[in-house]
Amino acid sequence: MKKLLFIVIAVFAILMVVLAAVPYLFKDEIFNKLDQELAKTVNAQVYYDRDMLSLSVFKNFPQLTAGMGEFGIKGNPPFQNDTLVHLGRMQVDLDIWSVIFDDNPSLKGLHLLDGEIYVKVLEDGMANYDIMFETEEEEVEEPTPSAFQLGIDLIEVRNLNFIYDDRSLDYIMVLSEMNLEGSGELTTDVYDLDLSGGGNIVNLSYEGIEYLTKKKMTIDSKINVDLNEMRFAAKDANLTLNEFGFGVDGFLAMPADDIEVDVRFNGDNNDFRSVLSLVPGIYSESFQDLNTSGEMDFSGMVKGVYNESSFPAFQFNLNIDDGMFQYPELPRPVQHVNMDLTVLNESGNLDYTSINLSKFSLEFGNQPFIGSFMLKDLVNYEMDAKLKGTLDLLEMTAIFPLEDMELKGRLAIDVDAAGRYDTLSGEIPKIDAEVSLSDGFIKSNAYPAPLNNINVKAMALNKTGQMKDLTVNVSSFGFELEEETITGKLLIDNLEALNYDFSIHGALDLGKIASILPLEEMVLEGRIQADIDASGSYEAIEKKRFNQLATSGELKVSDFYFADPEYPQGIRIHEASTEFGPQAIQLSSMDARFGKSPVQANGTLSNYMAYLLGEAGQELKGDLNLYSSNFNVNEWMTDSEDADADTTSLELVALPANIDFRMKVEADRITYDNLTLEDASGSMHLKDAVLRLEGFKTKTLGGSLAFDGSYTTRDILHPSFDMTLDISSLGVQEAFQSFVTVRAFAPIAQHVTGNFSTKFSFSGLLGQDMMPVLSSLDGKGLIRLAETAIRDSPLIQGITSITKLNDAATLRLKPLNISAEIVDGMLNIAPFELQLWDYPTRIQGSTGFDGRINYLVAVDVPANKFGSQINNLVSGALGTDLSNTTIPLAFNVGGSYNKPQVSLASADNLESYLANTLKNRLTNEKENVQEQIAAEFKAKEDSLKQEISEKARVARDSVEKEAEKLIESSKEKAVDEVKNLLKGFTNRKKTAEPEKSNPE
Template sequence: MKKFLFVIFALFTLLLLVLAAVPFFFKDEIFNKLDQELAKTVNAQVYYDRDQINLSVFSNFPNLTAGMGDFGIRGNEPFQNDTLVHLGRMQVDLDIWSVIFDDNPSLKGIHLIDGEIYVKVLEDGRANYDIMYDSAQEADTTTTPSAFQLGIDLIEVQNLDFIYDDRSLDYLMILAEMNLEGSGDFTTAVYDLDLSGEGNIVNVNYEGVEYLAAKRITIDSKVNVNLDEMRFGVENASLSLNEFGFGIDGYLAMPEDEIEIDASFLGENNDFRSVLSLVPGIYSESFADLTTSGEMDFSGVVRGVYSEQSFPGFQFNLKIADGMFQYPELPRPVQHVNMDLAVLNESGKLDETSINLSKFSLEFGNQPLIGSFRLENLVDYEMEAKLKGNLDLMEITSIFPLEDMELKGKLAIDIDAAGRYDSLTSEIPRVEAAMNLADGYIKSTAYPAPIADINVKAAASNTSGQMKDFTFDVSSFGFELEQETITGKLLLSDLEALNYDFSIHGAVDLKKMASILPLEEMVLEGRLQADIDANGSYEAIERNRFGELATEGELQVADFYFSDLDYPQGVRIHDARMEFSPQYIQLSSMDGRLGKSPIEASGQLSNYMAYLFGESGQELRADLSINSANFDVNEWMTDTEDAAPDTTSLELIALPADIDFKMRVKADRITYDNLTLEDASGSIHLKDEVLRLEGFQTRTLGGTMAFDGSYNTRDILHPSFDMSLDISSLGIQEAFQSFVTVRAFAPVAQHVTGNFSTRFSFSGLLGQDMMPVLSSLDGKGLVRLAETAIKDSPLIKGITSITNLNETATIRLKPLNISAEIVDGMLNIAPFELQLWDYPARIQGSTGFDGRISYLVSVDVPASKLGSQVNNLVAGAVGTDLSNTSIPLAFNIGGTYSRPEVRLAAADNLETYLTNALKNRLSSEKENVQEQIAAEFKAREDSLKQEISEKARVARDSVEKQAEKLVEESKEKAVEEVKSLLKGFTNRNRTPEKTPPDPE
């Protein structure tokens, strides 16, 4: 018996040792197999850290548990910048017997821990989750199809963020800290999925409307899944938002493109507290200590088909009876809260939705607020609304906690409206409304003095239901802050003619106001003094009958300052004075700073009434004079994230369509990038999305520059410009350092000293960085070089190395003119003559925007300069006297300027070239040879031009795609702003996203 027990114990020990050794023996095999399967099935970059891999048999026996850290999936084009999945840790459970004995490992469970899933759908329907190869398509034709078995029993999610960004639907959903667990037999087409978990709803946004934000969600449900019919049903499912819980019974089916829904909802926590938890201002850290009472009843139904042509019908009912809540440590409650709300749509047509808030009442302490609202439909907006109450603001602060703020005042509201809204018949609801605020008072602990004597008296009246009989009268409003007062009034009548009577008088200190009513991430200072009276009508503005308008007064600004996150440089106005009339606003003077740049301005703003109140398309016109002693453009450039420190770049600026501004500009100094402009003056005209520069003159780089041009953003994806330059005596070296076009098309300028002048006109596209798209440029002009010198040019070195000319590395050039044109991003130089080391020469050719060059250089070189071996060859052909004998050398220059390819035309070496040249000279075929060389050069140049032209087209397409990408990135930015809420939503530490390794 003892032997038998010993054998059993030994076998059990051996089994444990084998199981413990399995992970070590099979680790590489398992993950090599995993990599193979992923390559076969997944069209994306899958990355994980093998150093963070562990295997265990005992933790989940009889399954083999494999864990890995820093796991992620990043998409391929066009989602190469989007990470579909990033996990701090992922764990998979595999059937251990299938790992040991089968060729096809069986996956039984998945655990996703600490990370983010980002699902993105583009406007054209492409989705970043569509990463599996089609069954008919193999990822690698040399590999066999995957035989991996999916038999998951459990899917678990821990501490995971989920983002669904669907551009095709304009829908965004962001969930945070999701903890979910789902179990079921996933191998069958019909199964029950047990699903439970919780998390946070950060944001749900559809077509720009935020429907949910900052809500806690929990779910506990059994879902019947029928994949054959794409039907998902629930019974007694439990769902809650914050503390508002409700049950769901029904199903959702997607047999085709349509979605069938039949679901009913019923409230679970039938108390007032659960409804309060949905109110953002109330559901806070102190909610747990809130005292509440009262009952709630909630129910709803959604039934029908959702498609492009239909919408399901729905009905929701919410009732609250005798609700009450009171904040801890505050003396007064909100009590006697009663509500009866019904939202009904039986037809499935959204326009036929009705809303009936038949009962609404509450008491702030002992102050009742009573109202009701009924809307029959969204077609003619037949409605009825009532609201009445008298509130003491001081008592409200004893009900709602207000940190660092004291309120006082009596607020009375009385609104009674009934009727319909129809713009075609000029109908509006009949209304009698009044709102009065008396003895208002606001005091913040951040400032010692209050905003006091706040008084507003307003009334709206319309007894006939016609727009022409409507009146809105703010008979008085005003307040006082440290002995400075603001008073005014506003009267609007006849919504068809829109008659107005407006006045405002007094002074206000903006810094004091901002101290009492803080502005987040904004600095605002200054003193405004206003004395303005205006009356008239929109009808008169629309018909340009400005004589019927009466507007007079002035606005004075002193020591004004504004800055925020978008404009950290700040805008300061030391002093400004504006005078108002019906036709225009006269800016008598303005002295200020834009960032560090001083600015003085004066002028006139006209048609402002029509622009502010008229139909779209009305132009705001201005005629201004602007002076600056030193304007620094660089301060307003935008830092790029991937550039070197302290570098900046411009961003494309879209110009408005309804602005007509004429500005005369004068500046003693303008700093732009690395360029300084002295004594700059000219005119700017902004109209119809085009900015025109007219008659600009300035001194820069040792010379003078005059230019006219335009910047056009009518097509924001193809912004364009044109420019006419008249430059005199500009330094060539300085121009090379300062102008990207000179560096691209005239790289020889880096080795040229002296000055040049030119009259040149060119046009093209601008990139999203406001720099010219070189591949799009077209232009022509004449370049005049003064006495210049070329030193250490690789082109000159290339010529001397072939000819063995023992000449200096510096060539001095006499004044000459060069005619040039740019076509499709290629600079073409017409043939011109010059002296190279006192030898007659002729140059022609072209430079592409990509840096490639093609030039033909012809030089008549005395034979005596070509060396003894060449002299002997020449002497044998023409006699012994070489003094008057010159050899016409021709060179083809290709490659790039920095690495030129210099070759003799029509020969491999100098000796062969000279032999052929002398034979041709003796046979009088010199002209034919020159023509042949020119023809061969033209053929090569035409071929290069065609290649450059095609490359230019591709480059322009790339620029357009970049523009489209930036338009898309503006949407991305909106998503990122909402995604950034995740960073502050919790205090937990997140695993940083890891960049996938480059493929070997």
Template structure:
């Protein structure tokens, strides 16, 4: 017996050892298979660390589990900056036998734990989730078999951003669990799901925000009919519990549905949980009572021409809610609402609210509304009530604000809207606020005597009887009064007549209605009158529109987190007339920079009231010292990257600048003068001039940002007496194309036509630059021991480590980021020389230096060679042609003799040619060899330039799309920071694009 136990124990240990060893024995094979399948199936950048792959046979025995940590997919262009999916941990279960012995592996389970999914669809329908290879492009065919019996997702964030449908959805903390035999054509799938609904918006309208969803049901999946049927289950949205039953089928292109839903065991408090702003931490302590009933159905076909029938109803009876610690409730809430459509045409939708009433404390509000259809909008509605504003603060939590006054509302509307027949509903609406009072605890003085009387009347239903009359509007703040009136007549013509006058202290208003991180002071005074008709606007009869008056702003100051430099306007006066707006005076300080301005805008009514009209204007700017750097930094330690500035194409604007000093980057620009114009979206510079770096710069040119991903510039520069070393320190282009300038002293003059593209940081893209001009240097000294010593070592010429150059004219041409220096003559030391070559945008240099060196400068070496050849010695008249190749980079130069000769061979060949009186031109040969090598270098540089330009363009396109995806930024802040901060080892690469 003991022997049998030992044998059994040994067998068990052997099996256990095999099970432990199998994952390690076959790890390479399994990992290679996974990698091969990914490469075969996914047309995107898949990132994972092989060391983050672990295998286990015990997690779901008899299945083998492969776990990958920190795994993700980044799209290819145009989604190269978007992370489609990042998973903290993904466990995939395989049938062990299929992996080891079958032709194809069988996948039996998937478990995702933590991650994010970002789905993006562009306006043309291109989607970042389309990452599979077309059949003809796939290197191999993926052959996974699916026999999944469990699917688990835990703590996943999802953002769906569809520009084509104008649909946006952000979900967080998604948990899903599903179990079933997925290999069958028809099977039941028990499912559980939880999620935080951060945002759901469609066509600019928000439908759900900050809601928590839970659901549990059995989903019957029929893959043959592509039909999904919901069984018994329950769903909750915040505290609202409902049931959803029926099916959705996709037989072909249509969507067929038969769904019914009904509230379950809900109270009035459940409905309140769906109201924005109420479902907070104090919601559990909210006192409520009342009954609620919610039910409805949707049944039919959905396609481009058909919409399902539906009937949705909501009833609330004797509802009440009261905030904790507040004395008054909102009570007697009764709502009866039905939205229905018995046809397949959405235009036949009816809305019926026969009952709507509630009491705000002791103030009753009641109303009704019905809408017959969405075609002629036949309606019948009413709303009546009187609110004591002082009581509202005892009903709703309003901290730090005291309200008083009586708001009286009495509104009725009945009839139909038919623009063709000039018919609108008859309307009788009166709004009256009397003795209004607003006081903030942060400011001792209140806004008082706040009154307005308004009416909207149309007794006949005819458009020309329509009248909106704001007969009185006004308030007082510490003896300062603001008053106004407005009257609009005739709904088809919209004739208006109004006025606004008075003054207000902006600092006092901000104290009463504080805004976070904003400082604002100043007094605004206005006296404006306007009269006209929208019919005249449509007919372009702008001469009939009267807009006149003045507006003054005095002692104004504004500061915020986005504008930390602060803006101070000592005084500004604007005069309005129908033809133009005149800026009579403007004396300000922007940050530390004083600025005065004057000018005008004309055609402004056409521009603001009509499409495709052009706004004309002129602005004159004057400053004694303007610091641009102050507006390029967010704070003392953080520099904010510049971005491409685009101009509207329907603005024709001229700007005259006169500034004594402008500070930009490390430059001080003196006596800045010039005229700028914006027209058709292009900025033109005319007669711009400034003094800087000890010289004078004049400029004409243009900046064209109409293609915001590839903005263009084209300048014509005239530079005189500019310091060479200071130009090197100040300009990146000089550093790139003329690095020799760092070792030169003296001044230079040039006339240069210069054009190219700008990057998303508004800096020139060096690889795109084109230019042509002539560089003149009257006198300069050159000191660079490293380069000059390298020349001496190669030539054996013992010369000093400095050069004096005079009266040099250098013709240059820049083509696609390569600066060509055409051949020019110069004296190097005491030798006549000719230099030609190029410098590329990446810092590479390639120059040929042809020198004429007297043989005597080579000393005994030349005499010895000459006596060997002729028996005579070299004289000063014996000229040796020396050709040098200068390559590498300026800071790491490579100097060599042309043709690879040693100096001895060069001297010997040169002396033999001279003695034999052969006509062979050694330097001509060197020049031809140099040009041949230069062609190869140019091709390499051009390839680098194209690669760089593509990279810059992709970055520019990414930045250009950022404004369309701001909702993604906001959603990510909610999902990551509000729900729970995370520290994951893989940073998010989804730069909101």
């Protein structure tokens, strides 16, 4: 018996050793197989740390546990910069007996720990989660049921962030620190998913409107999943936001493109405290200490179909009865809070949504506020609103304390409005409203003096409901700061004629105001003295009856300085004086510094009243004279204050359509990109989103430059320009260093010394970096080269390496004219003649925007220049006289300028070429050979042009896609901001290893 027991124990021990050793003996084979399967099925980059892989039998025995560390999935283009999934650890639990004995293992647990899931859907519907390779469908008579059991005992999510960014719906949802547990029979088409847990709602936005931010959430629900109908139903589900709890019953279904929904909500914990938890300013670390009382009731429903043309009907009801809250350390409560709110839409058409706040009241300390609001729909805008109350600001800060700031004053509000808003019929609600602030006082700890004697008295009155009978009268406003006062008034009467009477008088120190009312990340200094009176009507402005307008006064600015993160260079106005008249604002003088650039200016701004008060589309007109002794454009085109900074960060400037602005510019020196312009002058005209440059003249690069042109952003995806240049005696070397077009289309310029002149017109697209898109350029003109020299040119070296005629490093050229044309980003040079080593030479060909060249160079060389090479060929040829014979050498030049491919046009080597040429000379076949060479070159050139044209089209498409990406980047930026908020919102610690899937 002992022997048998010993054998059993030994066998059991051996079995345990084998079970412990098998995972480690076969781990590499297992995960190599895993890599192979992932490569076959997943169209994305899957990564994990093999050093953090684990297989264990004993951890959750009788379950086999497999774990991965630092597991993630990163998308392929266009999602190469987006990580779909990243997990600190993932664990899978399998039934060990099903692994050993069954054909298909049974999954018992799934654990996702410490990570982030980022789901992204583009505007065209393409999604980064669509990562599985498509499989060919095979016709089978009957599908074989799967034996794989996915009845998971536990689905566990710990410390997981989730971002859903749907550009097609303009919808963003960001959740953080999600901790969830669930289970369900996932292999069936219909099953129940038990789900419980919670986390944080960082942001939930739809069409640019934030609906929820910084809320804690919990969920406890059983969801019935029907995959056949894509129907998800919940019964007695419980949700909470902060402490606001509610139940949910109903379903959401997506059987096709439409979304069907039938959901009802009801309040769970019916106390006033739960509603307060949704108020960001109140729900803080001290919320637990808040004293509250009062009752709340919440209910609602959403029912119908959502698609592009319809919206579900909905109703939400919120009732608060005698609410109260007070912080223990503060003397005053907010009490007697009552509200009865219904938001209703029975039609499913959002235009027929009604809002009925039939009752609203509360008391700040002993000061009551009472009001109501009704909006019948969003079609006729029929409304009825009332609000009345008086608020002591000092008492309010006893309820809602403001850090580092003291407030005083008495705010009184009495508003009664009823009627409909319809601009076509000239109807507006009848209104009788008064708002006043008396003895206002603001003091910040950042500045010793207060903003004192703040007084505002305003009223709005309309007894008939017609626009022409509305009066808005701010009869007085003003404040005092260290014995300096600002006072003013504003009267607007009759919205149809738009009569106005406005005045403002006094002095204001902006630096003091910025200290009392801090401006985030902004520097503001300076003093403004205003004495302005204006009265008249928009009707008189529209009919140009300026004699009916009374506008006078002046505005003086001194020692002004402004800077913020977008304009770190800063704008400083030492002194500026502006006079106001009925037709225009006259800038009589301005002495300023834009960044490091000094600027003096004067001019006028006209039609400003129509622009400010009139209907959309009114033009603001301006005429400005600007002078600078040294203006650095680079400082304003980059993110750097360094004057030598490169301009790789230039950004497209969108031009406004309703501004008609002329500006004359004079500058002793302008620095733009790597160009220095001296004695610059000209004018600019901005109108209808087109900026025109007219009559610009300057000296640069040792010569003079004059140009006219235009730039437009009417089509923001295809910003375009055109330019006509008149260049005289510009240095070739300097032009190569300064102009990207010269570097691209005339790379030989880097080896040319001397000057050139040209009259050249060209046009094309601009990239989002404000630089020309070379593949889009079209243009033509005449280039005149003065006496120049070519030194160390690889092209010339390629020719001399074949002919051995001349190995001089420098080649001097006499003045010549070159006719050129650019089509689809390809520079075509018409045939031109010059002297190459005193030999008559003819050159023609093209250079593509991608740097490829294709030229035919024909040189007539006296036969006797070839010496012994030619003598050996003609020996024995009776009657041969070479004294007046020339050899026409023809070269094909391809490749790129720096790596040219030079070859003889009609032979493999020079000796055979000379022999064929002499033979043709003797048989008078010279013309036929040249015609053949020209025809072969043209065929090659036509082929290259077609290839370059297609490449240019692809390049332009790429630029357009880049523009679309940059336009889309505003949305990316919004998501990045939310991600940054997510980082600040969480303080995540590594989650402990998961427990057993079935810890019974």
